[in-house]
Amino acid sequence: MHDERLAIDGGKPVATGPFPSPWLGPAAMGEEEAEAVAAVVRSQCLFRFLDHANSNCTQLENLFKEMTGCDYALAVGGGTAALICGLVGIGVGDGDEVIVPGFTYIASASAVLICGAVPVIAEIDESFTIDPEDIEKKITPRTKAVMPVHMRGIPCDMDRILDVARRRNLLVIEDCAQACGGRYKGRALGSLGDVGCFSLQQYKIITAGEGGMVVTRNREVFERAAIRHDSAMCFWNPADTTVAPFPGENCRMNEMEGALGCVQFGRMESILARTRALRRRIHEGIADSPGIQPHRSPDPDGDCGISVAILLESGERAKRFALALNAEGIPAASIYDRGIPDRHIYCYWEYVMEKRSWDAHGRPWTSPLHDPSRQYHPDMCPRTLDILGRTIIISLAQTFEDQHAEWIIQGIRKVAGALR
Numbered sequence: 464m465h466d467e468r469l470a471i472d473g474g475k476p477v478a479t480g481p482f483p484s485p486w487l488g489p490a491a492m493g494e495e496e497a498e499a500v501a502a503v504v505r506s507q508c509l510f511r512f513l514d515h516a517n518s519n520c521t522q523l524e525n526l527f528k529e530m531t532g533c534d535y536a537l538a539v540g541g542g543t544a545a546l547i548c549g550l551v552g553i554g555v556g557d558g559d560e561v562i563v564p565g566f567t568y569i570a571s572a573s574a575v576l577i578c579g580a581v582p583v584i585a586e587i588d589e590s591f592t593i594d595p596e597d598i599e600k601k602i603t604p605r606t607k608a609v610m611p612v613h614m615r616g617i618p619c620d621m622d623r624i625l626d627v628a629r630r631r632n633l634l635v636i637e638d639c640a641q642a643c644g645g646r647y648k649g650r651a652l653g654s655l656g657d658v659g660c661f662s663l664q665q666y667k668i669i670t671a672g673e674g675g676m677v678v679t680r681n682r683e684v685f686e687r688a689a690i691r692h693d694s695a696m697c698f699w700n701p702a703d704t705t706v707a708p709f710p711g712e713n714c715r716m717n718e719m720e721g722a723l724g725c726v727q728f729g730r731m732e733s734i735l736a737r738t739r740a741l742r743r744r745i746h747e748g749i750a751d752s753p754g755i756q757p758h759r760s761p762d763p764d765g766d767c768g769i770s771v772a773i774l775l776e777s778g779e780r781a782k783r784f785a786l787a788l789n790a791e792g793i794p795a796a797s798i799y800d801r802g803i804p805d806r807h808i809y810c811y812w813e814y815v816m817e818k819r820s821w822d823a824h825g826r827p828w829t830s831p832l833h834d835p836s837r838q839y840h841p842d843m844c845p846r847t848l849d850i851l852g853r854t855i856i857i858s859l860a861q862t863f864e865d866q867h868a869e870w871i872i873q874g875i876r877k878v879a880g881a882l883r
């Protein structure tokens with residue numbers, strides 16, 4: 464029987480031991496990865512030659528094609544590079560607007576700006592992903608595309624997003640940086656829109672340290688993305704290329720990243736099987752706790768299961784709830800805590816809020832093709848801030864034992880009961 468007094472009030476904490484770190488891919492790394500990288504070094508061939516059939520990067524592309532059912536995949540140097548190549552792939556550029564959610568890593572908005580377009584920020588809903596209704600409200604004659612971001616491994620409500628896109632003639636670029644291996648109604652994330660973009664950076668479900676992947680069913684989108692990712696690629700195989708050359712920037716993946724990515728890819732399903740089981744168990748265990756609303760995913764089965772999020776009735780309560788859980792030994796945090804700048808929340812995207820540029824003329828903001836009256840301010844998406852302010856989140860990893868899930872359940876039940 465637990466001491467029902469909260470640990471924050473001097474009671475006995477629920478967790479009697481530490482939690483493992485919430486690393487996903489990195490925590491699964493072992494000798495196989497070390498051997499794969501060592502083999503590349505020994506081969507003295509670290510560059511990704513497109514015509515090498517046994518290139519690690521080519522093999523990784525094939526794995527992503529298989530996973531997503533897309534005909535084309537392009538390995539690149541990072542998730543942001545994947546977004547930039549994907550945006551260029553679908554033809555986004557100067558004068559275009561791309562609708563992005565107010566809850567995503569700043570890289571999503573930055574990629575849009577790097578392409579010469581501007582981001583238009585839409586509200587999220589209680590799924591923590593972009594609100595399809597708000598997408599519709601944010602459309603202007605300049606809107607070219609929408610970027611659903613499957614944040615924290617949670618699939619966006621793709622049926623409704625694709626419906627808006629079809630009706631309003633928008634292209635769809637999926638940001639799957641945090642959701643590799645996730646699905647929506649049985650279909651792989653990344654395969655539902657016109658182009659899908661992944662990251663293999665350290666914090667992701669599988670990692671190569673850095674790295675990214677672009678997937679698409681459309682050959683022209685692929686060719687444009689490929690041209691963007693290599694300044695001379697279009698001259699290597701001109702006979703195969705249908706798109707006329709244009710300038711690119713080298714953001715290729717190297718063979719060590721490709722090798723790491725392949726080994727990590729092989730670990731993905733077991734990582735996700737474990738995180739999904741943990742999330743399911745925790746959701747069952749807290750379902751009838753008073754005063755809390757466990758997060759409902761647009762597709763609980765396809766959700767990557769890497770986080771448990773709980774909505775509370777006020778920001779104040781969320782903060783108290785998180786502190787009380789921390790005292791119980793549970794690593795939880797409220798997402799939006801005024802004062803803690805988190806670049807996953809649009810109001811902390813300073814260079815967007817202030818329309819700053821790398822360019823002395825202030826491009827792309829000042830391009831004559833853009834709407835000069837477009838303004839940004841930190842409270843422009845109040846619903847997003849309200850939802851994030853009322854939410855606490857616990858990150859899950861495959862390294863968590865059943866005991867950790869039980870502590871999370873007991874901790875949440877105890878705090879919910881006491882703070883009722």
Ligand SMILES: Cc1ncc(COP(=O)(O)O)c(C=O)c1O
Pocket residue numbers: 541542543544567568570571612614638640641662663664673674675
């Ligand atoms: C949602 C999202 N989009 C894009 C990125 C950018 O990926 P990368 O860091 O690999 O450039 C990240 C992560 O870093 C991310 O979380």
